[in-house]
Amino acid sequence: MLTLAIQRPKIATQAQREVRRLDREEVALIRACQQGSEEAFRGLVERYQRRTYWIAYNMLGNYDLAADISQEAFLRVYKAINRFDIQRNFYTWLYQIVVNLCIDHMRKESNGRPARLDDVAEPPDVDARPAGAGVESQEVREAVHRVLAKLAHNYKTVLVLRDLQGMTCEEIAEVVGANNATVRWRLHIARKMFKDAWEAAHPAKAEE
Template sequence: MEGREQGIVIPIEARLARKALKGDQQAFAEIVGLYQDKLYHMAFRMLGSRQEAEDVVQEAFLRVYRNLDRYDEGMKFSTWIYRIATNLCIDRLRKRKATYSLDAESTEHEGLDGYAVIPSDDRTPESEMLLSETQRIVRQAIDTLPAKYKSVMVLRYLHDLSLQEIGEVLDMPVTTVKTRVHRGREYLRKKLERKL
């Protein structure tokens, strides 16, 4: 999956970005294939809306395509593309009206509030119900986090990025990331103590 250039290993994304910059549409399609689902899941976790997540992913790829010439190969491609998508999500969260209801019934799933339920493997109906309710409560709590904490919590706990990677994605010092993760956890802990 990696290429070599004068003894230097070049990650596949960097090679694809080079090709796409030269007009190779197939190379860009491969970049989309590599990141489309990852970015969608990250955006959905941050925004809680399928439509908004799809919009963010589309806008992120448009920005990537328009700015391929600005991609610094010294940076991991995943960091660069996550930064673009995360910033788009943060912008949307900031623009939301305060009247947005987290408990509003989803237009996509009749009778459910908009929080997705992770499919089960071999759980009993009773344990599934408890798990679903717990997941719903946790997701509700995450959705109430201020944007600056929500982004680090989603990247850390739902996408398993390291503190260093989050710092690169959000373009902030690791110490700031640590502080926001700590404060985000405290916020969630207090919120969940009241709910669970």
């Protein structure tokens, strides 16, 4: 007797349904922005401003610069939103803009005086750190960013996005314009470089 293998439809979990609902909301906001709605654009800013701020901070190690970069990124989004392809992931497009602005700034700084880390204890206008930030004090944050500053931009970027921002390698690949295998290879190298630089800068802590 011939039997047919009937594949039952997968039942979406509550988390998956929530993601789809949020995606629909985001698409609606983007379409409204493309039609000139400033209120919709404010909705996108409110949704992503904290994340863009922390990406910029972890790339640059400076609160004021992070605020400036985040603001500039949203300004560029506002100017280019009419050309945005709705089939793309908005957040990876936005984060790509943030990362590129950070890299441009670091390249300019490398030709002059390095940027100093801020002395303020808490960042302005941000009431929570991202999950996985992994730094518990101002002293440790500064130490981490001093070591990150030693890494080449392509390695630093994947390390920040993966280990400090919690993005997947697939998401990072979209942001940096590389394939998944390249991102994983860079991440492996970046982690080793960070470990070696950290142990060289903090030999006593490395032995603990």
